[in-house]
Amino acid sequence: MDVxxxxxxxxxxxxxxxxxxxxNFSLREGExxxxxxxxxxxxxxxxxxxxxxxxxxxxxxxxxxxxxGRDLLADKQAIxxxxxxxxxxxxxEPMTSLNPVLTIGRQLTEGIxxxxxxxxxxxxxxxxxxxxxxxxxxxxxxxxxxxxxxSGGMRQRxxxxxxxxxxxxxxIADEATTALDVTIQxxxxxxxxxxxxxxxxxxxxxxxxxxxxxxxxDNTAVMYCGKIQEYASTYEVMKHPRHPYTEALLKAIPxxxxxxxxxxxxxxxxxxxxxxxxxxxxxxxxxxxxDRCREExxxxxxxxxxxxxxxxxxxxxxxVVDS
Amino acid sequence: MKFLKRLxxxxxxxxxxxxxxxxxxxxxxxxxxxxxxxxxMDLYNVLALPSAEHLMGTDEMGRDIFSGIIYGARTSVLxxxxxxxxxxxxxxxxxxxxxxxxxxxxxxxxxxIDTLMAFPSILLAxxxxxxxxxxxxxxxxxxxxxxxxxFARIVRSSVLKTKKNEYVDACRVLGQSNMKILFRHILxxxxxxxxxxxxxxxxxxxxxISGLGFLGxxxxxxxxxxxxxLSNARAYLMTKPHIAIFPGIAIAITVLGFNLLGDGxxxxxxxxxx
Amino acid sequence: xxxxxxxxxxxxxxxxxxxxIVFCIVHLIPGDPAMVxxxxxxxxxxxxxxxxxxxxxxxxVVQYINWAGGILQGDFGTSLATKQPILPVLMDKFHNTFILxxxxxxxxxxxxxxxxxxxxxxxNSFIDLISMFIAIIGISMPIFWVGMLxxxxxxxxxxxxxxxxxxxxxxxILPTITIGMNSMAIITRMTRSSVLEVLNEDYMxxxxxxxxxxxxxxxxxxxxNAMIPIVTTIGMQFGYLMGGAVLxxxxxxxxxxxxYLVDSLTKRDYPAIQASILLxxxxxxxxxxxxxxxxxxxxxxxxxx
Numbered sequence: 001m002d003v004x005x006x007x008x009x010x011x012x013x014x015x016x017x018x019x020x021x022x023x024n025f026s027l028r029e030g031e032x033x034x035x036x037x038x039x040x041x042x043x044x045x046x047x048x049x050x051x052x053x054x055x056x057x058x059x060x061x062x063x064x065x066x067x068x069g070r071d072l073l074a075d076k077q078a079i080x081x082x083x084x085x086x087x088x089x090x091x092x093e094p095m096t097s098l099n100p101v102l103t104i105g106r107q108l109t110e111g112i113x114x115x116x117x118x119x120x121x122x123x124x125x126x127x128x129x130x131x132x133x134x135x136x137x138x139x140x141x142x143x144x145x146x147x148x149x150x151s152g153g154m155r156q157r158x159x160x161x162x163x164x165x166x167x168x169x170x171x172i173a174d175e176a177t178t179a180l181d182v183t184i185q186x187x188x189x190x191x192x193x194x195x196x197x198x199x200x201x202x203x204x205x206x207x208x209x210x211x212x213x214x215x216x217x218d219n220t221a222v223m224y225c226g227k228i229q230e231y232a233s234t235y236e237v238m239k240h241p242r243h244p245y246t247e248a249l250l251k252a253i254p255x256x257x258x259x260x261x262x263x264x265x266x267x268x269x270x271x272x273x274x275x276x277x278x279x280x281x282x283x284x285x286x287x288x289x290x291d292r293c294r295e296e297x298x299x300x301x302x303x304x305x306x307x308x309x310x311x312x313x314x315x316x317x318x319x320v321v322d323s
Numbered sequence: 324m325k326f327l328k329r330l331x332x333x334x335x336x337x338x339x340x341x342x343x344x345x346x347x348x349x350x351x352x353x354x355x356x357x358x359x360x361x362x363x364m365d366l367y368n369v370l371a372l373p374s375a376e377h378l379m380g381t382d383e384m385g386r387d388i389f390s391g392i393i394y395g396a397r398t399s400v401l402x403x404x405x406x407x408x409x410x411x412x413x414x415x416x417x418x419x420x421x422x423x424x425x426x427x428x429x430x431x432x433x434x435x436i437d438t439l440m441a442f443p444s445i446l447l448a449x450x451x452x453x454x455x456x457x458x459x460x461x462x463x464x465x466x467x468x469x470x471x472x473x474f475a476r477i478v479r480s481s482v483l484k485t486k487k488n489e490y491v492d493a494c495r496v497l498g499q500s501n502m503k504i505l506f507r508h509i510l511x512x513x514x515x516x517x518x519x520x521x522x523x524x525x526x527x528x529x530x531x532i533s534g535l536g537f538l539g540x541x542x543x544x545x546x547x548x549x550x551x552x553l554s555n556a557r558a559y560l561m562t563k564p565h566i567a568i569f570p571g572i573a574i575a576i577t578v579l580g581f582n583l584l585g586d587g588x589x590x591x592x593x594x595x596x597x
Numbered sequence: 598x599x600x601x602x603x604x605x606x607x608x609x610x611x612x613x614x615x616x617x618i619v620f621c622i623v624h625l626i627p628g629d630p631a632m633v634x635x636x637x638x639x640x641x642x643x644x645x646x647x648x649x650x651x652x653x654x655x656x657x658v659v660q661y662i663n664w665a666g667g668i669l670q671g672d673f674g675t676s677l678a679t680k681q682p683i684l685p686v687l688m689d690k691f692h693n694t695f696i697l698x699x700x701x702x703x704x705x706x707x708x709x710x711x712x713x714x715x716x717x718x719x720x721n722s723f724i725d726l727i728s729m730f731i732a733i734i735g736i737s738m739p740i741f742w743v744g745m746l747x748x749x750x751x752x753x754x755x756x757x758x759x760x761x762x763x764x765x766x767x768x769x770i771l772p773t774i775t776i777g778m779n780s781m782a783i784i785t786r787m788t789r790s791s792v793l794e795v796l797n798e799d800y801m802x803x804x805x806x807x808x809x810x811x812x813x814x815x816x817x818x819x820x821x822n823a824m825i826p827i828v829t830t831i832g833m834q835f836g837y838l839m840g841g842a843v844l845x846x847x848x849x850x851x852x853x854x855x856x857y858l859v860d861s862l863t864k865r866d867y868p869a870i871q872a873s874i875l876l877x878x879x880x881x882x883x884x885x886x887x888x889x890x891x892x893x894x895x896x897x898x899x900x901x902x
Contacts, residue, residue: 053805053806055802080808082808083807084808084809085808089806091802096798096799096800097800097803098800098803099800099821099822101821101822101825101895101896101897102817110809110813111808146897146898159803162807434610438614438615441881442836442840443836443838443841444840445840445841446843446874446877450874453622453867453874454622457862457863526737530739534739534741534844537739537844537847538843539859540863550741553739553741553745557848560745560748560753561753561760564753567742567745567746567749570742571738571739571745571746574738575734575737575739575742578737578738578739579733579734582733582736582737583733
């Protein structure tokens with residue numbers, strides 16, 4: 001899948017909030033892409049735009065989302081065929097993401113029956129298969145139960161099974177481990193990686209937790225104020241961060257061994273999406289900020305090793321990839 | 324006073340307040356506004372259409388309807404406030420007992436309250452009237468009892484909710500007595516739903532009272548009371564329907580006013596137990 | 598099942614308690630019950646006769662047992678006003694009120710649900726505003742005035758519907774609207790707020806993300822959840838409806854239980870008052886019980902409670 005120049009804005013009484021302001025990325029088959037950023041960076045809105053489930057008053061203002069040769073945004077029919085089938089999503093809160101008055105079985109099979117046209121028995125069978133894939137031991141019994149019978153970790157597994165059972169090619173996980181205990185988090189991350197290997201699917205993993213990104217993602221995109229600021233393999237981003245924002249984020253992670261008197265923070269605060277600054281959106285908080293940063297917004301450039309970064313520090317070191 | 328600002332920005336609530344003000348002013352300044360004493364009967368002018376002399380016409384006994392409406396407002400306020408006081412105090416007391424002490428007391432009280440709530444207010448009121456007898460006193464007591472369950476429920480749930488807050492535990496650790504905790508902390512913080520309930524109770528009370536008046540079970544049918552006026556108008560519905568219009572509008576506007584205000588308060592104070 | 602049994606027990610307790618209170622009406626009013634039964638202007642001798650006849654000299658508990666026993670066997674006593682047994686009259690009136698209430702609730706639920714759902718789906722649109730406007734007026738207008746207005750417009754002016762009685766099916770229309778109007782408004786508001794709340798829940802986003810077709814999403818996922826509080830409201834409304842029956846029946850001179858109760862109150866016909874109130878109480882308890890049981894079926898969480 002290729003996402004090109006995606007802009008999604010929220011048209012509110014207070015003004016236009018540019019939640020996603022020019023995002024580009026590619027996703028290969030079998031790749032796990034991690035998108036990291038703080039709250040309000042636009043990562044959630046970006047992936048919701050892919051599925052076209054952006055809540056009001058948000059609207060996709062421009063862009064192209066190419067999947068298997070079709071632009072999902074231009075081709076009106078395409079998204080209906082793809083949503084919930086080829087491209088699926090799991091959410092942050094397993095406790096409230098399942099319908100409390102419908103059985104697990106019903107919620108699992110309705111997608112299967114709709115998208116794959118199976119009969120009730122076939123759908124139930126398939127549901128059980130996928131429940132086994134997510135390491136649930138007695139799936140047949142689970143089908144008749146209700147969400148409130150399950151723990152958070154189990155509900156999230158059910159959500160994953162639900163997403164996969166329709167022959168998903170791209171699974172989008174929007175903060176899917178954020179609300180879980182650390183140990184359960186580990187299990188889910190491990191499970192997702194295993195499933196990617198076995199089913200050859202791609203995953204877009206959204207989170208604000210660097211530790212999780214490190215564990216699961218092949219490549220990482222760092223988002224801030226609606227734009228991607230840095231985009232490279234996870235190893236490179238973690239070990240050799242180029243963008244001051246990424247550097248600051250990594251520095252802010254407290255370490256058990258290090259001798260620290262004070263926790264490192266990033267001074268200042270995120271600018272309002274209703275009134276973004278003229279130059280680089282990180283300029284008001286960046287320790288290496290220059291005049292040019294304040295006046296002109298840097299473009300995303302690709303450095304020699306393929307590492308992409310949006311910062312004037314690297315001006316002239318690579319070709320411009322997007323605006 | 325941020326709350327006032329928010330409330331006043333809700334246009335429907337403002338409309339409600341407007342209606343309520345008309346109602347209150349009419350009842351307060353009744354002798355000044357009404358054109359004549361309601362008991363005056365202009366026997367040469369029965370069932371007259373609105374005119375300069377009788378702004379809303381006259382009823383079947385020649386009484387000025389406009390004056391009747393104005394004095395009727397006074398009656399309604401009296402009854403409404405009495406009901407609110409009695410029903411509110413008793414209901415709040417029960418709610419506090421149940422919510423604060425919980426346990427067996429709570430269970431018993433709530434059983435009683437639930438039983439009472441299962442019955443429509445007007446029938447509860449009629450039941451009380453069966454025992455107490457008709458008339459103004461009976462009507463007030465009857466309607467008060469009908470509003471007790473609702474207050475009890477709301478106060479109880481408010482107390483239960485507020486009790487759970489950690490600052491209550493903090494108060495206890497500091498050694499504050501139960502009474503103090505209750506009145507200083509729990510009640511003030513739990514006031515919002517109670518206020519909404521009080522507003523809506525007032526509107527309900529007016530409906531029930533006028534209903535009783537209509538049935539002849541409430542205030543003295545000869546006195547200025549909107550329900551009673553409508554009851555009198557019934558006999559002439561076929562021939563002179565106009566006398567039924569104004570009392571009904573009076574009731575509707577007053578009730579609407581309190582309902583709009585209640586809704587507005589509920590939205591502004593963000594009360595969810597409704 | 599245990600839940601249902603618990604509610605049943607609860608219901609029986611309430612009926613029992615109510616019967617005690619109802620029984621006590623005669624003894625709670627000031628004055629001598631025997632005199633009440635004998636009627637005004639009865640001579641001392643007659644009063645004493647009545648006292649023995651009605652068993653008023655026996656201890657209270659025995660009196661209650663006799664009275665309750667009678668009721669369970671179908672003997673609701675004799676009306677002071679008509680000197681006739683109450684039961685047949687009571688049943689006839691109740692039958693009428695029941696029909697009117699049933700029609701009223703069908704009207705209220707039918708239009709209420711429809712309007713409420715449409716308003717919620719078309720949140721903040723013109724239809725929504727109009728519906729809410731109608732709804733809030735609907736709960737503010739006194740029932741009896743609504744009835745009178747309807748009569749004024751549709752019977753007197755236009756002559757479409759009869760103003761009184763219950764002979765033809767047409768004569769049921771105005772009373773039904775009158776009795777149901779208030780409840781309809783309440784149901785509309787409740788439905789709208791319940792559906793709106795459900796539409797904002799996370800699981801609705803999940804449903805959309807799964808690619809479920811619009812209609813499926815709304816109908817199944819949303820309504821099944823939204824209906825839970827709505828059903829409770831509807832159940833409560835049936836009770837209030839029967840309360841409103843009193844007023845509606847008076848306006849339309851409809852021969853129902855409500856009017857019978859009012860007449861009895863005015864005439865101080867205590868046996869009739871007691872019988873009517875007891876019957877109404879039992880009906881409410883039964884309705885509440887049925888509603889509770891349905892609620893239990895709708896909400897899976899209750900099944901484990």
